[in-house]
Amino acid sequence: EAGVAQSPRYKIIEKRQSVAFWCNPISGHATLYWYQQILGQGPKLLIQFQNNGVVDDSQLPKDRFSAERLKGVDSTLKIQPAKLEDSAVYLCASSLDPGRLFYGYTFGSGTRLTVV
Amino acid sequence: DQQVKQNSPSLSVQEGRISILNCDYTNSMFDYFLWYKKYPAEGPTFLISISSIKDKNEDGRFTVFLNKSAKHLSLHIVPSQPGDSAVYFCAALRGGGSEKLVFGKGTKLTVNP
Numbered sequence: 001e002a003g004v005a006q007s008p009r010y011k012i013i014e015k016r017q018s019v020a021f022w023c024n025p026i027s028g029h030a031t032l033y034w035y036q037q038i039l040g041q042g043p044k045l046l047i048q049f050q051n052n053g054v055v056d057d058s059q060l061p062k063d064r065f066s067a068e069r070l071k072g073v074d075s076t077l078k079i080q081p082a083k084l085e086d087s088a089v090y091l092c093a094s095s096l097d098p099g100r101l102f103y104g105y106t107f108g109s110g111t112r113l114t115v116v
Numbered sequence: 117d118q119q120v121k122q123n124s125p126s127l128s129v130q131e132g133r134i135s136i137l138n139c140d141y142t143n144s145m146f147d148y149f150l151w152y153k154k155y156p157a158e159g160p161t162f163l164i165s166i167s168s169i170k171d172k173n174e175d176g177r178f179t180v181f182l183n184k185s186a187k188h189l190s191l192h193i194v195p196s197q198p199g200d201s202a203v204y205f206c207a208a209l210r211g212g213g214s215e216k217l218v219f220g221k222g223t224k225l226t227v228n229p
Contacts, residue, residue, distance in 0.1 A: 004159070033216070042120070042205050042219025043160070056216055091159055104150050104162030105217070 002026065004108035006092050012114045018080035021111045025073070025094030031055075032069055033105060034077050035091040043091055049075065082115045089113070119143045120208050122220035130228055135193040137223050139206030142187065146208040150217065151180060151191050154203045163204075164191070196227045 005024040013019050025032050030051050035043035046065065048056040051072035060067070064083070069075040079086055089112050093105035121140045129135045139149070147168050152160035166173040166180045166189070173180050179192045193200055206220040 031215075040221065042207070042221050043217075044219070045216040048216060093159075102148055102165050102167065104152070104165060107152075107159030107161070109157065109159045 004092055004094055004106055006090075006108035006111055008111055009109065010112050010114075012116060013082055015084055015115050016081040018078065019082055019113060020076050020078045021090050021092075021113075023075045023077070023092030023108060025075070025092070026106055029094035029096055029106075030072070031095045032075050033093040033095075034067055034075070035093065035107075037089045037091060037110070039088070046077070079113075082113075084115050087113055087115045118220075120206055120218050120220040122206050122223050124223050125221070126224040126226070128226045128228065129196050131198055132195045135191075135196045135200065135225055135227065137191040137193075137204050137206075137225065139189045139191075139220055140187055141189075141208055143208070143210075143218075144184075144187065145210050146218075147211045148209050149180070149182060149189050150207045150209070151178075152205040152207060152219075153200075154205060154222070160205055193225075196225075198227045198229050201225055201227050 007022050032049045034046045037043040046060045047067045049069040052069045067077045089110040091110045093107040095105045119142050150165040151163040153163050154160040164175050164178045164180050166182050171182050182189045203222045203224045205222045207217040209217050
């Protein structure tokens with residue numbers, strides 16, 4: 001099966017600019033996650049979707065970050081305006097349903113964002 | 117508040133020997149523990165997991181041990197191969213709703229030929 005697709009792979013922007021990331025999960029996977037991985041740290045959940053509804057966005061900085069999952073398939077994550085501390089790898093992941101978490105999520109390759 | 121801790125940033129072993137990666141956690145409510153492997157410029161890939169009601173799970177060269185009383189788990193790789201060189205993340209989750217994975221900071225394993 002095709003994996004989780006993310007684009008772009010790399011992005012460099014100036015602070016206060018806006019940026020958007022795109023994710024296409026594995027076909028049929030109802031649950032989609034966005035994680036932020038800052039250099040030297042483990043990934044941290046930003047938002048979890050179940051189909052097109054938000055399950056958990058408690059760690060999403062809502063003053064500058066937004067995410068949507070239209071039609072329960074693709075998802076976009078936006079940052080506006082970006083800050084220097086947003087420099088990180090943004091990982092998208094998907095899973096068939098929460099009950100299969102023993103088998104883990106499938107992650108995409110990520111988008112590396114550098115804010116200068 | 118770091119709920120999952122990997123206190124060794126790096127580990128170096130010889131090919132053919134055992135690699136032991138350690139992980140500690142603080143939240144006794146976690147239901148599952150997972151190990152992910154990450155190569156540079158790639159996303160993490162699922163390696164092996166263990167339920168909180170088990171104390172051991174084995175898959176080929178990889179074995180995960182869970183000591184609930186000590187809130188400690190470890191990943192054993194036997195025998196280690198150069199292709200195992202990667203960053204290994206320990207992760208934990210609670211079921212029942214927001215099944216988010218909580219990750220440690222990772223341990224970089226280097227297997228020398």
